Amino acid sequence: MDPAEVVIALAEQLRSAVLPHIGSPGARASAGRAHSGDVTFAIDEVAERALEEFVAATSGRLAYFSEDRGLVGPRQPEGILLVDPIDGTRGAMCGLESCVASVAWVDPVPDARLRDVRFACVRELRGDLVFTARRGMGAEVRTAFGDARPIALSTVAEPHLMRWNLDIVGRPARLIAGAAEELMDASSKTGAVFMLNSIAFSVTRLLTGQLDAAVDPGTRLLREVPGAREQFLRLGGGTPMALFPYDIAAVLLIATEAGAVVTDAWGRDLSDVPAFDCSEANGQSMVAAANHQLHARILEALGRGIAKLRGDTE
Numbered sequence: 001m002d003p004a005e006v007v008i009a010l011a012e013q014l015r016s017a018v019l020p021h022i023g024s025p026g027a028r029a030s031a032g033r034a035h036s037g038d039v040t041f042a043i044d045e046v047a048e049r050a051l052e053e054f055v056a057a058t059s060g061r062l063a064y065f066s067e068d069r070g071l072v073g074p075r076q077p078e079g080i081l082l083v084d085p086i087d088g089t090r091g092a093m094c095g096l097e098s099c100v101a102s103v104a105w106v107d108p109v110p111d112a113r114l115r116d117v118r119f120a121c122v123r124e125l126r127g128d129l130v131f132t133a134r135r136g137m138g139a140e141v142r143t144a145f146g147d148a149r150p151i152a153l154s155t156v157a158e159p160h161l162m163r164w165n166l167d168i169v170g171r172p173a174r175l176i177a178g179a180a181e182e183l184m185d186a187s188s189k190t191g192a193v194f195m196l197n198s199i200a201f202s203v204t205r206l207l208t209g210q211l212d213a214a215v216d217p218g219t220r221l222l223r224e225v226p227g228a229r230e231q232f233l234r235l236g237g238g239t240p241m242a243l244f245p246y247d248i249a250a251v252l253l254i255a256t257e258a259g260a261v262v263t264d265a266w267g268r269d270l271s272d273v274p275a276f277d278c279s280e281a282n283g284q285s286m287v288a289a290a291n292h293q294l295h296a297r298i299l300e301a302l303g304r305g306i307a308k309l310r311g312d313t314e
Contacts, residue, residue, distance in 0.1 A: 023095025047085030088198025170241025242283025
């Protein structure tokens with residue numbers, strides 16, 4: 001099986017299944033809770049069924065891992081699809097553009113890590129752009145009709161000029177605002193601050209040149225700020241919300257192959273993250289930027305904000 005053909009075909013099938021439901025009143029109905037602790041909405045169930053049907057049609061040759069189902073499939077598959085069928089469910093429910101299907105092919109190796117993602121696709125659900133990458137061979141942006149679009153990483157290096165996304169779902173507002181206060185104050189007028197509720201949508205906007213950065217410091221706050229875990233547990237209904245491998249696997253490969261800089265909120269490489277672990281211990285954070293200079297300045301500002309929240313006096 002060709003990983004590229006499989007991944008792109010699944011992304012298209014997910015879009016076809018979900019598109020009629022985007023923005024519809026029925027999409028907002030609650031359908032339970034996912035493994036991650038996030039709410040599962042009716043539109044998520046539509047996407048999960050489309051994923052199940054796609055994999056079933058491969059006659060046992062593939063396995064998959066998704067937010068709602070966990071790991072499903074044979075013991076010795078040809079490949080494992082690491083999938084967020086809708087990244088940006090809240091945007092999809094409201095009929096907004098900020099929703100995508102995120103699909104990554106992981107080679108079935110022991111103790112698979114995100115570095116074992118071989119091919120990835122992020123497919124806009126409302127729009128027509130398709131973002132793909134093959135490890136070691138770069139990234140591409142195309143329309144659904146196959147027309148190539150240029151990758152347009154920005155050269156903005158100053159936080160006061162940056163256009164960026166801050167992830168907030170299930171993260172305590174006081175802590176998120178405290179960590180990002182310096183960045184928000186610097187950029188809210190001369191740049192732009194968004195809360196788009198989709199990490200894959202946000203990071204792919206770096207490739208189009210629409211955004212300069214995407215930031216989710218949640219897990220760093222969870223682990224460093226006294227009392228933070230209790231706040232995360234309260235908002236998550238007993239499970240701290242975070243980025244998990246299915247959220248970031250595809251867009252991590254796509255963004256890095258395109259030349260963007262992507263780390264966690266400490267500045268650490270994400271390639272060693274276990275691919276199929278959704279435990280609290282494997283929750284992740286992210287700082288993605290269009291260039292190294294901006295990435296470094298974001299990390300510095302977050303560090304100062306988090307130090308204040310910790311009560312550091314140095």
